[in-house]
Amino acid sequence: MRPKGYLIFHLNLGFSSIEKEAWPDVIQKCYSPLLDLIENTGVPIGIELTGWTLKQIERIDSEWIERFKSLLEMKACELIGSGYCQIIGPLVPHKVNEWNQRLGLQEYKRILGVRPNIALVNEMAYSSSLIELYQQFGYRGFITDRDNVRLALGLDKSPNMSVPSHAKGAGDTYLPALWSDSILFQKVQHYAHGDITISNYIDYVRRRCINGETLLPIYCNDAEVFDYRPGRFTEERPTHKDGEWQRVKNLLHSLEAELDIEWVKPTEALYLNDNRANPKKSQLTSAAHPIVVKKQAKYNIARWAVTGRDDLWLNTMCHRIAAYLTDTQNNSDDSWKELCELWASDLRTHITDKKWDAAKQQLDAFLRRHNISSTSDKHYIHAGKYDALENAIGQYGVASIQVDDDGILLSISTEKIKLKLNLRRGMCIDNLAFASHDLVPSIGTTQHGHFSSIALGADYYSGGVVIELPIERRRITDLESVVPLFQITPSGDIRVQSTIMTSLGEIVKTIKISASSEHITMSYAFPDWKELNGSIRLGMVTLLDDFAQKGLETVCANGGDTYETFTLDSEVDHGNPVSTLVSSCGAFGATTGDMYLVGKDQQLHLNWDPSECAVLPMLKFTPSYPNPLSRVFFSMHEMDDTKKYSTRPVNFNLNISTDFYRQ
Numbered sequence: 058m059r060p061k062g063y064l065i066f067h068l069n070l071g072f073s074s075i076e077k078e079a080w081p082d083v084i085q086k087c088y089s090p091l092l093d094l095i096e097n098t099g100v101p102i103g104i105e106l107t108g109w110t111l112k113q114i115e116r117i118d119s120e121w122i123e124r125f126k127s128l129l130e131m132k133a134c135e136l137i138g139s140g141y142c143q144i145i146g147p148l149v150p151h152k153v154n155e156w157n158q159r160l161g162l163q164e165y166k167r168i169l170g171v172r173p174n175i176a177l178v179n180e181m182a183y184s185s186s187l188i189e190l191y192q193q194f195g196y197r198g199f200i201t202d203r204d205n206v207r208l209a210l211g212l213d214k215s216p217n218m219s220v221p222s223h224a225k226g227a228g229d230t231y232l233p234a235l236w237s238d239s240i241l242f243q244k245v246q247h248y249a250h251g252d253i254t255i256s257n258y259i260d261y262v263r264r265r266c267i268n269g270e271t272l273l274p275i276y277c278n279d280a281e282v283f284d285y286r287p288g289r290f291t292e293e294r295p296t297h298k299d300g301e302w303q304r305v306k307n308l309l310h311s312l313e314a315e316l317d318i319e320w321v322k323p324t325e326a327l328y329l330n331d332n333r334a335n336p337k338k339s340q341l342t343s344a345a346h347p348i349v350v351k352k353q354a355k356y357n358i359a360r361w362a363v364t365g366r367d368d369l370w371l372n373t374m375c376h377r378i379a380a381y382l383t384d385t386q387n388n389s390d391d392s393w394k395e396l397c398e399l400w401a402s403d404l405r406t407h408i409t410d411k412k413w414d415a416a417k418q419q420l421d422a423f424l425r426r427h428n429i430s431s432t433s434d435k436h437y438i439h440a441g442k443y444d445a446l447e448n449a450i451g452q453y454g455v456a457s458i459q460v461d462d463d464g465i466l467l468s469i470s471t472e473k474i475k476l477k478l479n480l481r482r483g484m485c486i487d488n489l490a491f492a493s494h495d496l497v498p499s500i501g502t503t504q505h506g507h508f509s510s511i512a513l514g515a516d517y518y519s520g521g522v523v524i525e526l527p528i529e530r531r532r533i534t535d536l537e538s539v540v541p542l543f544q545i546t547p548s549g550d551i552r553v554q555s556t557i558m559t560s561l562g563e564i565v566k567t568i569k570i571s572a573s574s575e576h577i578t579m580s581y582a583f584p585d586w587k588e589l590n591g592s593i594r595l596g597m598v599t600l601l602d603d604f605a606q607k608g609l610e611t612v613c614a615n616g617g618d619t620y621e622t623f624t625l626d627s628e629v630d631h632g633n634p635v636s637t638l639v640s641s642c643g644a645f646g647a648t649t650g651d652m653y654l655v656g657k658d659q660q661l662h663l664n665w666d667p668s669e670c671a672v673l674p675m676l677k678f679t680p681s682y683p684n685p686l687s688r689v690f691f692s693m694h695e696m697d698d699t700k701k702y703s704t705r706p707v708n709f710n711l712n713i714s715t716d717f718y719r720q
Contacts, residue, residue, distance in 0.1 A: 060266045062318045063326040065103035065137055065177065065200065065237070065277040066091055070110045072279075073403035074287050076411060084118050086285045090302040092124050095134050098309055103323035105137035105177045105200075108164030109398065115168055126169055135322050136165065138173030138196060142397040145361045147184035147348045147615040147646035148372070149400055150379050154187075154616055156393040158194045163390075174324055175200060175235060177277075180402050181351030182358060184646060185342055186617020188226030196232070198327040199224070200277065201341075202351040203236035209346035210339070217270055221339035222330050227619035231338050233331035235323060237277035239352045241265075245276045248308055249283055249301040250294065258308065259315050266316060272329055275312070344623035344676065345630075347645050348615060354635045357643050359695040362673040365405040366413055366701045369693055372671035373433045373707075374420055375400045380668045381429050395423055406699045433670065433707050439552060439567065443542035454545040455572040467541060469551065473575045476568075477501075479518075483535035484555045484566055486519035488601065491575040491715050494659050499604040500713065509682040517686060519599045520579055522564055524706070526591035527637065527696065535564050548572065562586040576714040581706075588703035592640045593693040594632065594675070596711040598663065604656050605687035611676060612653040615646035620653075625687065631675035632690070640696040644673045652689065663689065664712040672709060 068088060070080050095102050104125070106114075115122050128134045141160035144153070158176075165172055174197045178187060181202040191199050203220055207213045212220060217238075223231045241262075248258045265273065281287050283301040286294075297304060312318040321329070342349055348358045363369050378396050381387075404416050424431045446467075449458050459468045460480075466487055467478045475496055477487040488501035503517045522535040539555035546552060549572035557564040565582040581595055600609070609625045631643040645652065652674055654661045665672060672691040679686040693706055 058271055059317055059319045060271050060273060061321045061326065061329070062273040062275040062312065063103065063321050063323050064100065064275050065105055065323055066280040067177070067278055068104060068106035068110055068280050069143060069403070070113045071107070071143060071401055071403045072281055072287050073407045073412070074409055075281065076409060080113060081117055083281055083285060084114060084121055087280045087283060088114070088121060090284065091280050092121070092128065094302060094306055094309075095128055098306060099133070100309055100320045101132070101134055101322040103135045103137045103175070105139055107139045107143050108141040108161040109401075111164055111168050122168060129169060129171055132322075135175075135324060136169060136171055136173045137200070137323060138162070138165070138176040139179060140176075140397075141394060142401045143179045143403065144397060144400045145180060145182045145358070145402050146178070146187050146190070147182055147358065148362055148648065149616055150376070150383075150648050151186070151190075151614070151616060151618040152383055153379050153393075153396065153400060154190050155193070157397045158190065160390060160394055160397065162194060174198070175327055177201075180361070181205070181237060181349070182361070182402075183341065183349045184347065184615035184617070185225065185340055185621050186227045186615050186619060188224055188232050189228060189230050189617055189619060192226070192230050192232060197324075198233040198235055198331065200235045200237055200323070202239055202349065203274070204239045205346065205349045205351065206341045209341060209343045209349050211343075216268065217265075220337075221341065222333055222336045223338040225338060225340045227617050227621045233327055234341075235327045235330060236274050237351070238274045241274055242276050242278040243352075245305065245308065246278070246282055249297065249304045251297045251304075255308065255311055259311055262312065263316060272326055273318070274326075275318075342621070342623075344611065344625050344678065345628065346643055347621070347623055348643070354642050355639045355697060357635070357639075357641065358646070359641045359644055359673060359692065360697055360699060361402050361405045362644065362671070363692050363695050364697045364700045366408065367704055368405045369671060369704070369707070370433050371399075371404065371416075371420070373668065374424065374431065376671050377429055377668040378423065378427075381427060395419070399423070439544065439554070441544060443544050443554065446541055446543070449543040453543060454551055455549055456551045456570065458543070467553070469553065469570055471551075471570060471572065473573075474570055474577065476570060476577065478541070478553065478568065480541065481538050482518060483521060483537050483557050483564075484539050484541060484553070484568065485521050485536065489519070489577065489713070493575060493715050497603050498601050499659070499661060500598055501601050503599060503601065503686065508686060510679075513679060513681055513686055517597075517599045517688060519597055520566075520568070521597045522581065522593075522595040523597075524561070524589065524591055524593050525640070526589060527640070528590055531560075533559050533561055535559070535566065561589060574714070576712065579711045579713070580708070581710075582708045583706040586705045588705045590696075590700075590703040592695050593706050594690050595693070595706075595709060596672075596691040598654075598661075598689045598713070600654065600687040602684045604654070604659070604661075605684050608657065609678075609685075609687060610653075610655040611645070611689075612655055613645050613647040613651060613674070614649045616648050622655075625676075625678045625685070627678075628680065629676050629678040632677060632692075638696065638698060641675065641692065644675045644692065647674045654689065660715065660717060662712075662714045662716040664714070664716075665691070665710060670707055670709045
């Protein structure tokens, strides 16, 4: 059988490091040669671009639009869908994802008179929830990265053909997948740029064919990297003297001549995959990889969540705008378009100073226009009179308060909650038990020596703060002796507050225990802190033996309106650094600000407000004896190659309860 190949080029005038003034040059050097390539080779290439990029091209070069329309009408190429803006779907609320698709389809119809049948996952940042979204808007299939799906499913040592043909959504929905291949598209770039020879490239593709691949995603990536340099990096080589688009054309001819490649449209490739013998249908994600991203491990989801120039602040403000538009039932296309623009992925990576300043001005103007607060530092240091420990011992409101003989463990008991705090370790949680769990502790501290493996030979606390400054070779925690203060709120809840002194400033930690329900709140404030350059993780939740059993599930929404469920049955370590430059390797989106930890007979609900602090939840699960180590924690900042400036921690509020989730 003749091997078949397909190509998809991604067009993006919002590219983080390309200034607005350069757009006409990009169209001339990259987008027009792409249409030339289609006309001169007859290869039915797929062209993917957002509605926003399409609008900018329409304004700058109407002739290009007419050429593209003509090629579409002749079926010489295909339009691949994206949305109105390139946004990271697993990091934004479902309603924003809906508007992004709706507005994108409107622009395709208005400008080109057609609608796409296939959607490309923005930045290849895929979660299962996107399947329901794409089906909702009439897409017949989608494109995402195959290499990292293989990694997520433990198939990275198996043949490429072992991946599923159809992806299962968060519910019972399935869509056929069309794959991008990171190695293949990078090989095309390497040849076009002159880094490898044509024989080297052909030999590589030949081996893929010999190994049984009959449908090859030859290219599925940026158009702006040929005969142009986007300026992402300070050391970029000049374009090839022979012309890189010409070299791409030569490469296509060589594939035809030497490997007898038959070119097919992306929709034809999707049809072949959809109708292959013995289709395999499966979820494409796992607990270790709940959001699958393109290329190598440094391109994990933290890249658009808590790195960049100040992703945490930008995402928090976007969540705040989304909540405002939803609460006010604002259905203005212009308002949602602007929010999609502010949530664009390119504002969160290698963005230039000029583009960052423009984005901040646009955001500030939107907030002022709608009278939305621009601060991301809600005040969690509560005023009023506080009582000293000696005045709280005994019956204190609805609670009984005691301290052990060594002055280490502070016990607070109500009818529904039993809580022990370690006063020698920054008021971390020693154990927390709820009445509906038969007062068996579910959260707390696993002490040094608890696990059989020396790899886990440490204390694992709950409620702590860990800040790592790799440049300074320093690690700051809140594990210091504290003197607690107590307060009874007007509703009868009990507040316990302490101040931890660190070399970077004070951490004010407050734990509120509900008087009437199974609910505690951990609040963290960082008054007068300076900017720092490192990772900031806090709100650690360490599960204890009776809860941290094999088969535990984590449940959250990753950009959809349906929760996704992940069973913990193998190693997960989202906080594991990829290198000395990249501090983490994965995370959940948890776009509603909720995460559920579901055991055999009980569950816990972790809740926070992304419009106050859009933290990124991470998981560590390590099988061991007598039980696994299971921890959830929250990141404010991580390190990677997009990190530009130092940032400071902001205040954070985490609720822990036994509320049950319902779809």
